[in-house]
Amino acid sequence: MDDLKQWIEPILAENGCRLYALEWLTNEKPPLLRISIEKLKGPVDLDTCAICSDAIGTMLDEKDWYQAEYNLEVCSPGAEHELTTDEQIQAAIGSYVYAKLKDPKQGVDHVLGDLVSADTDSIVIAYNVKGRKKKIEIERSNLAMIMTAVKV
Numbered sequence: 001m002d003d004l005k006q007w008i009e010p011i012l013a014e015n016g017c018r019l020y021a022l023e024w025l026t027n028e029k030p031p032l033l034r035i036s037i038e039k040l041k042g043p044v045d046l047d048t049c050a051i052c053s054d055a056i057g058t059m060l061d062e063k064d065w066y067q068a069e070y071n072l073e074v075c076s077p078g079a080e081h082e083l084t085t086d087e088q089i090q091a092a093i094g095s096y097v098y099a100k101l102k103d104p105k106q107g108v109d110h111v112l113g114d115l116v117s118a119d120t121d122s123i124v125i126a127y128n129v130k131g132r133k134k135k136i137e138i139e140r141s142n143l144a145m146i147m148t149a150v151k152v
Contacts, residue, residue, distance in 0.1 A: 003140060008065065011055045017038050017048065020077045020088070030069040033060075036077040038091065044076035082147040089118045089146065098149040099125060102142050112149055113135055 001022060009019055020036040037044055037052060053074035060072070083089045083097070093115050100110045113127030113136075122139045123146065 002064070004033075007059060007065075008056055011059060012037055012052060015048065015052050015055065017044070017052060018091070020081070028071070030071055031066075032065075032071045032073060034073045034075065036075055038077065043079075049074045049076065079150050080148055082145060086118075086120070089115075091125065092146075092148060093118060096149050096151050097125065097146055099123070099138060099146045100144040101138060104146045105142065106136060107136065108136060111138075115146075 001024065005019065005022060008022070012019055017037045017039050020038045021034075022036075023032075023034040025032040025034060025058050034053075035056065036055065037049070039048060053072060056074060057072050060066070080098075083092055095115055096113070097115045098112050101108065111125050113125040113128050116124040116126050116135065118124070120140065122137050123143065124135055124137050126133060128134070
C-alpha cells in the first residue's frame, strides 16, 4: 500500500487533488482498489474523478501492479466525512465542521462551526449561539470525533 500511495499522490497533485483514503477491498469479487480524493480547491466532481481514474489506471497498468483482475474506483469521500489525520484536519481549516467532545466543555458536548485553527494540541472552532459569535478551543485529547459538515 505504501508503494501505491507513492505512485498515486503525484498523479493526484498534478490534477489539483490530494489523497483522502486508500482501500484495498479483497472481499469484493474481483478485488476493489478504492481511492478517495479531495480537491485542493473546490468540490470533487465527476470529471475530476474520471481524469484521475484514467491517469492512475494507466500508471497501474504500466507498473503491472496486480497480476489478476481488479476494479479501480476513484471517488470523493463525500460532503460529510470524518477527519482522521492531522493532514486532513489542517486541510479543513476554514471549513464547516462538526466536532464531538469526549467530556463536555463550557456546557458543550458537540459543536457545529468553522474550523479556525488546529495544532497538535488543540483545535479552535467559531460557532453561533442565538446570533452571538463564539469560539471554543478543544484539546485534541478531548476530541471524540471531527468531520466536515454541510451548512443548512
